[in-house]
Amino acid sequence: MNKHGIVVQQLASVYKTSGRGIKEATFLVEPGEIMGILGSNGSGKSTLIRTLAGYQNPTAGWYTIGGYDSRIAEAAVGNEAGIVFETSSYFEDLTGRENIAFVNKLYKQKAFDEEIVKELFLSDALDIPMKNYSFGMRRKVDLAEAILRKPKVLILDEPFTGLDYASKYVVQERLQRLAREGSAILLTTNEITEAESICDTVAFVHQGTIINKETVTALLADIVDLQEIDLHLKNFIAIQKIGEINGVKSVAVKDGRVRMSAERGALAEIIRGIVDAGGDICDIRINRATLADVFLQKTGIHLQ
Template sequence: MITVDNLNFSYTRKPFIESMNFAVKPGEIFGFLGPSGAGKSTVQKILTGLIPTYKGSVVVNQTEAKKRNSDFYEHVGVDFEVPSLFEKLTGRENLRYFASLYRHSLPIEPLLESVGLANEADKKVMDYSKGMKSRLNFIKALLHAPSLLFLDEPTSGLDPSNARVMKDLILQQRKSGTTIVLTTHNMYDATELCDRVAFIVDGTLCALDTPRNLIMSRGAATITYSYRENAQECQGTSVLAETANDSCLQRVLQENRLLSIHSSEPTLNDIFSELTGRKLQ
């Protein structure tokens, strides 16, 4: 679906994106994870053909990105972080207008219903809440049933309920076979949604694997427990695979003095920090 080979790009004379290589398989959700200014959005701009002045090879849907034409965009959908809608038009008018730019488009009503906007479709977009705008913006990117979807921070600024709706919509798209490239600095979204994630820092790919493999590569999960000792509450920590060797834990279990026990697995943020020395959020 996407093959990037030795990608280099800079806005100035100083190199920014350097020697980047990766491939995105059809039907997967591929995430770019990195802090602000790491180069995620720049890579997305290159992949979507907005920046043609790169060096190296970027093949998207069998087309070199810098040589894309209008046909290229018949199969590519983009959902930018900030909703891009005509504020003075209604939701329905917006969708009709954007659909008219494509040769083929899906019926508007089912799309509006899928995001719960069917009853609000005739309201002007300027009267929409942020969540409604984000949902409308998302289905705008689906109007022409793209085979490849680029999503930039799709849950950014949404309340938990709207973020859930958005994540379900993304998973639904994967189910229908759409390849999704997701750009985010939200590790929870990346862990939940992505089949594979790539860490980007200062324009370089630091790691690329499935979230599970990345987490496992750091080592085993740990457990933290508390117990009663001389009328006081004490705490202990043990690696999950080594609990049999933790004599303290064995003792408090046998003496029935355990007060609480919690397992904790490393998060993508921990892995990211370990690999790059930087924090995601």
């Protein structure tokens, strides 16, 4: 058993009223590994994080986080893991510095570290009350608090939401540094670029089930023979007709554009098939394959 990372075994956390949530999750996050979980909004990512953090009881299965075992009632996850939720609560009348200092004292953290504050461009705002912070600034405080603890396990729910490009880069570099020092890191996201840049492994959550955990390289290799075609039509034709064209593997409409995964070399036949079906093409874009294409191939839906 992995005693210093994360072990999740046949875990379920389902809401009785709606039946939604996590229906089955089994995976490992080893020390030194950054694992990403990709899924559309409402797919159960935040439910998984809340369950692993101990804020929601599992309806089946179990998990371990470092020395914490969910099957042992007296255990406490807070001492084993740094956790960043999608939204967090603060003492609103205290400054950012005072809030960070409070958390440092709570977890017996050593002296306040100004370096990450400067890296995240928080220095000028650190001494004003949190009630005056924007969402992005609050997010930076969340991440600074968690990273400063240098926990053995770090669990992050949508960590890049609300961050500017420069701050995303800083957070990625800091997380990679923690992983090199042996931390096991689990994060949820639907931001493809960040997931491909930082994660060693990725799994998808679809209809409440965690599926297809693989290395990013292995997942992308699965669609090496596919390409994403993005086109705009002047007129409407049934999407089913496009899906029936030889070489098309999956197709959907998003933001008024037709997006499909197709076999390489099939573009000419696809154009001919659309024209024969009565379609009038305005423009076509050919994009490199990404984890979004893998997600579409595995689940049949677009990542949103």
